Amino acid sequence: MGKLTNSMWRLLGSQSSRNQSKSVALIDETDTHSEWAAGLDDDAFADEAQKLDIAGKRDDRARFLALAREAADRSIGLRPFGVQLQGALRLLEGDIVEMATGEGKTLAGAIAAVGHVLEGHKVHVISVNDYLAARDAEWMGPLYTSFGLTVGSVSENSDRDERRAAYAADVTYASVNEIGFDVLRDQLALSADDLVSPKPDVAIIDEADSVLVDEALVPLVLAGTADAVVPDQAIHEVVARMKNKHFEIDTDGRNVTLTDEGAAFVEAELGGINLYDEEHVGTTLVHVNVAMHAQYLLERDIHYIVRDGGVHLINASRGRVAQLQRWPDGVQAAVEIKEGLAQSDSGEVIDTITVQALIGRYPKVCGMTGTALAAGEQFRQFYELYVSQIPPNSPNIRVDEPDRVFDTKANKVEAIVSYVQEVHETGQPILIGTHDVAESEELAYFLDKAGVASVVLNAKNDAQEAKIIAEAGKLDAVTVSTQMAGRGTDIRLGGSSDDEAAREEIVELGGLCVVGTGRHDTERLDNQLRGRAGRQGDPGRSVFFSSLEDPVVTKNLAFKRDPVSQAEDGSMGAKGIDLIEQAQRIAEGVMLELHANTWRYNKLVNQQRDIVVKRRMEILTTDIAIEDLADREPERYAELTGTATPTEAENVEPATTDDDVSTTTVATEPTPPVEPVDKDVLAQAAREIMLFHLDRAWADHLAFVSDVKASIHLRSLGRQSPLDEFHKLILDEFAKLPVEAVENARTTFREIPITNDGVDLGAKDLHRSTMTWTYMVHDNLFSSGGAKTLQGIIGIFG
Secondary structure, three states, X not given: OHHHHHHHHHHXXXXXXXXXXXXXXXXXXXXXXXXXXXXXXXXXXXXXXHOOOOOOOHHHHHHHHHHHHHHHHHHHOOOOOHHHHHHHXXXXXXXXXXXXXXXXXXXHHHHHHHHHHHOOOOEEEEEOOHHXXXXXXXXXXXXXXXXXXXXXXXXXXXXXXXXXXXXXXXXXXXXXXXXXXXXXXXXHOOOHHHXXXXXXXXXXXXXXXXXXXXXXXOEEEXXXXXXXXXXXXXHHHHHHXXXXXXXXXXXXXXXXXXXXXXXXXXXXXXXXXXXXXXXXXXXXXXXXXXHHHHHHOOOEOOOEEEEOOEEEEEOOOOOOEOOOEEOOHHHHHHHHHHOOOOOOOOEEEEEEEEHHHHHHOOOEEEEEEOOOHHHHHHHHHHHOOOEEEOOXXXXXXXXXXXXXXXXOXXXXXXXXXXXXXXXXXXXXXXXXXXXXXXXXXXXXXXHHHOOOOOEEEOHHHHHHHHHHHHOOOOOOOEEEEOHHHHOOOOOOOXXXXXXXHHHHHHHHHOOEEEEEXXXXXXXXXXXXXXXXXXXHHOOEEEEEEEEOOOHHHHOOOOOXXXXXXXXXXXXXXXXXXXXXXXXXXXXXXXXXXXXXXXXXXXXXXXXXXXXXXXXHHHHHHXXXXXXXXXXXXXXXXXXXXXXXXXXXXXXXXXXXXXXXXXXXXXXXXXXXXXXXXXXXXXXXXXXXXXXXXXXXXXXHHHHHHHHHHHHHHHHHHHOOOHHHHHHHHHHHHHHHHHHHHHHHHHHHHHHOOEEOXXXXXXXXXXXXXXXXXXXXXXXXXXXXXXXXXXXXXXXXXX
């Protein structure tokens, strides 16, 4: 199945042999320069590298790779294999490279970063989390220093000065979240000196499939204080008392709706109201639906955990706590009420950007991962990137056993426990990959009952991840983990002690045994788990246990009659394997279409955002604001600059009073003279006024877009294209934005106090958020979770 799938992806755009013959030939040429590089003093590397024309001359590129190999050997004690240099070369060409686990992607990426800098670029090495960014920047630091280059890293705890210094370096390591949030925070800057995030140039993306595919459609959000809508506690209490007859959950487990009996129950419990009349349909009914979603669809220890008095979402593709992520505010508050917790801050969205749009800002993008081929179509379709598959330095000798498929979950769990018992008796270390926290704890319980002690790793103890994984290859070790064990830290046979005798003992036993408790929605995640075994030519084996009750089957296949096992143990044989693979193919197709559909919706909003950002930067870095306002409000400008002529009383406009309908002349006292405002102060005041109203208009537009997205699928019921209608609505709304922003700025400029102390926006109750925070919206409005919904809603988008 794996070979067949990879072949399919290659036909769709991935190219595992993309220009590889030229790369291999260049690596061979590199060897001819090894003696020259070895003869250089350490302090000569930087000078020699600066002489090279890496982009233009083939021989110079070969010399660079020879320099890099020697420099890495001397500075960090790692001498790159030929395949690592080959990976670096493809990264320099702008590809996504697939390199197996343990093959040295970090070093290949660092060599490519050096090459890009020598070609005249600034480089961001983008990772999935702060830990990897800090680790790799420190680890690879001496290599950069040997070439005379600077390196920095950004973490969640970095302050503004530390971020600015890190971005000023030749190479900056940072998580995708931190870079994205710095871009968003720059949208609050009132002075060019406040800007932190630099102009994007080259991005090298570690774990590229995770960043560019798994996280790519999750919006990064900058929020500010606003009058929060407090969820109705009484509604949540009523929903918690519902019986099964009061609601229905669809087959995909994504939507819950009231039955007629349920509506009557809620109406009676809330004092005899009518949920569907004008007073309640847009308020109470909405709160009821949100409360039902939290109560009956979101499960503790599957979708989230409760820790330190808060609700923490779990990243399904990695099994870790999803730092900074939350559901849209109404759902988040509903889950907090469900768990009896204090409600976290909520507010209005000031700005937002998807990871997909963030990466799209970079003129040149490349990346590396252990599982690129299966994501090849997404790379090609959304980023115009292609895949180069780098062969392993040592052949992969891992044995991947055929799947074992069972009719029920109970029979599957029993088979897993029996298999683990049998392997454990030999002392061979075992890593068991589960799908969620609840499953990991349940399986550990059954293993313990069977006399097999295990260590559990999941989102609840993720701080111990590195320590647990480092020992997962020891004799007799049994580790039960969620998908968080899939990447980031190598599993060494024999454990972390580097004891060669301990390693050889595990090699004799067959290496690490990986057990999967069910297929994921994409084969790519399965392969990440398999890849924990067989590192750098180590022996190993893997096997997946599945059942027809697994989510990948129930969400994607519908049977007129459930298949029945003829075996006593419930095993389904070859027929079961075919069904599992069919379900996974459908799931992958659904996910690809959902990604494409969300990309279509976000594309226009991203273009609108680019227009606003360009205008904002123009206001921030030039005097266009005061020039524009002076042109539109010349009298006010003259008054503020002390160039106004006195207003003569006889020129005052006539006015009427209620007591006397005849027209009379109302004498007014001349406006007291105003001290002329300094030119620079006035320019900054105009800048702040313009920026306030532009930012306000953009936040209002994003709220409008969010409201439209939430209901646009209903247009399909009227045989309209939701996408076409969405584009029309937000285009019409966006056309109003510049006019309203400018008119509001003119009004404020006319009326607000401006002195040599600056502008007092608060005098007109124009307040910016005094507190902001960042998070990622977990829910994808278009991810309905099954092919049936796709056919009903997304099918007419084309």
